Amino acid sequence: MNTASISILLVEDSPSDAKLLQQTLWHLGGERWQVLQFERLSDAVDACSKSTFDVVLLDLSLPDSEGLNTIAEFHAAVPNIPIVVLTGFDDEDIALQAVAKKAQDYLVKGQITPNLLMRTIRYAMERGQIVKQLRESERRLRGIFEQTFQSMVLLTPEGIVLEINQTALNLCDSQQQDCVGKPLWELKNWSHSSGNQEWFKTVIAKAADGEFVRQELQVCGANDVIVWIDFSLKPLKDETGKVVLLIVEGRDMSDRKRAEAEVVKAWEQERELNEMKSSFVSMVSHEFRNPMTVIRTAVELLELYNQQLTEQQKSKYFGKIQTAIRHMLQLLDEVLFLGRSDVGKLQCEPTLLNLENFCSELTQSLQLSANSKHEIIFSFQGEQTSVEVDENLLRFILTNLLSNAIKYSPQGGTIRFDVICEDDTATFQIQDFGIGIPLKDQQRLFETFHRATNVGSIPGTGLGLSIVKKCVDLHQGQIQLESQVGVGTTFTIKLPLNNHGILPSLELVGSYWDSQKLA
Structure with missing residues (x-):
């Protein structure tokens, strides 16, 4: 140790004791020491802000400080200078307490020899340097521990929390005092279920035996987000x-x-889309093939046997051709409508409409096209007849539901069509007494291409009800279904009226449904 550069701060209010210490240092080589003495603790602390000292010799009995608190006050103000306590009592308990208060060593006045003083100063400085290095190392490690982006917790082998960094506290929205000293499995955010608690106990026991554990785990984060x-x-x-x-x-x-969930979701959507495309191609192929076969057969018969056919027979074949053409046009209209609605190009455009006249004319048109075995009974209730709705969308809703009521009542019978217009809501109810819809099919009935399992050979595309649901949604309305196999089916639609908040269409439907006819 190069003692020539040692700077000593002597805090001693006894002139005789101070002089004795300086004489002792002089005998050790006066040129090696730079001693600056103060009688008051406050003056010594002020001096440390202006000069640098290698060690302080600190008396415990000063005019402005007394006893072991003197050490605590000086260390709090100047934590980086090693402290050697000067005491008049050769008391080991006081010595231990002084070390506990951050002193490096102590000297008993009256027992100080040159060699003892030299050795004490040297050891105090060495220990002070070690403490400084440890403190700096702890500061760096603490900085890493607190600033890392990972949650970190230090546990005893029994699983008791010793330290928890800020990232972990932020994750579970907790405070240090809520975590330190508790078993890890008792931290509410890290163990949101009894299963988690038992798992923590098990893996902590394994780790205490030297096993490394790693697993993907769910914990309860801030705001109770998993x-x-x-x-x-x-x-x-x-x-x-x-x-x-x-x-x-x-x-x-x-x-x-x-991100993984999004990939899986995208894969599922792609798979569903491929299945839908396959179903669509199969459905379109089947639905077009039947009317095309009817048209081809009828045309061939008219060409080959035109002279032999009566006018009544010719009219019959022409009627089949027209029916097949109408069926194909309906299918094309449904596909076109579905495509527009899926890309968001078709929205609701309300216009003023006499609802009673509209529904009455629609009923008459469908009654003319229906089999004579079916009777549609229409009723209208409410004083308000002129309302704002999208006429084209409403036409499809009612046409499809009434057509289905006819189609799925193969034995004929009565079909009730009730309209109630009150306040700001129009309620449409269509009831048939046909084959009904099985309960297992009712949840999926509005899905594209889905048809009830009991339709048998009754033709259909599986598009109609899915489009009806879209039309109702565009009106911001509701549709409900009640059905029982062998008893019948009732559809109830509620549409808000005069709803100016509905967005206008990006593409006018125009005369889109002008050609819509009952298949």
């Missing part, structure tokens, strides 16, 4: 191989999990 973390538990061993510490690390992987 967070996915990449959890690991590492045992830290001493030189004998004994586990003395458990290190918990948790990396938030919620974004990755969400």
Whole structure:
């Protein structure tokens, strides 16, 4: 140790004791020491802000400070200078308490020899340097521990929390005092279920035996949001191989999990889209083939046997051709409508409409096209007849539901069509007494291409009701279904009236449904 550069701060209010210490240092080589003396603690602290000292010789009995508190006050003000206590009592308890208060060593007045003073100053400075290095090392490690983006928790081998960094506290929206000293499985955010608690106990026991544990885990984050973390538990061993510490690390992987879920969702959508395309091609092929076969057969018969056919027979074949053409046009209209609605190009455009006249004329048109075995009974209730709705969308809703009521009542019978117009809502109810819809099919009835399992050979595309649902949604309305197999089916539609908040159409429907006819 190069003592030539040692600067000593002497805090001693006894002139005789101060002079004795300076004489002792002089005998050790006066040129090696730079001694600055103060009688008051406050003056010594002020001096430390202006000059640098290697060690302080601190008396415990000063005019402005007394006893062991003198050490605490000086260390709090100047934590980086090693302290050697000067005391008049050769008391080991006082010495131990002084060291506990951050002093490096102590000297008993009247027993100070040159060699003892030299050795004490040297050891105090060496220990002070070691403490400084440890403090700096702790500061760096603390900085890493607190600033890392990973959640970190230090546990005893029994699972008691010793330290928890800010990232982990932020993750679970907790405070240090809520976590330190508690078993990890009792932290509410890390163990949101009894299953998690038991799992923590099990893996902590494994880690205490030296096993490394890693698993993807769900914990309860801030605002009770479930967070996915990449959890690991590492045992830290001493030189004998004994586990003395458990290190918990948790990396938030919620974004990755969400991305994986999006990929899976996209894959499922792609698979469903491919299945839908396949169903669509199959359906269109089947639905077009039948009317085309009817048209071809009728045309061939008219060409080959035109002279032999009576006018009544010719009219019959022409009627079949017209029916087949109408069926094909209806299918094309449904596909076109479905495509426009799926890309968001078709929205609701309300216009003023006499609802009673509209529904009455629609009923008459469908009655003319229906089999004579079916009777549509129409009733209208309400004083308000002129309302704002999208006429074209409403036409499809009612035409499709009434047509289905006719089609799925093969034995004929009565079909009730009731309209109630009151306040700001129009309620449409269509009731048949046909084959009904099985309960297992009712939940999926509005899905594209889905048809009830009991329709048998009754023709249909599976598009109609899905489009009806879209039309109702465009009106911001509601549709309900009640059905029982063998008893009948009732559809109830509620549409808001005079709703100026409905967005106008991006593409006018125009005369889109002008050609719509009953298949």
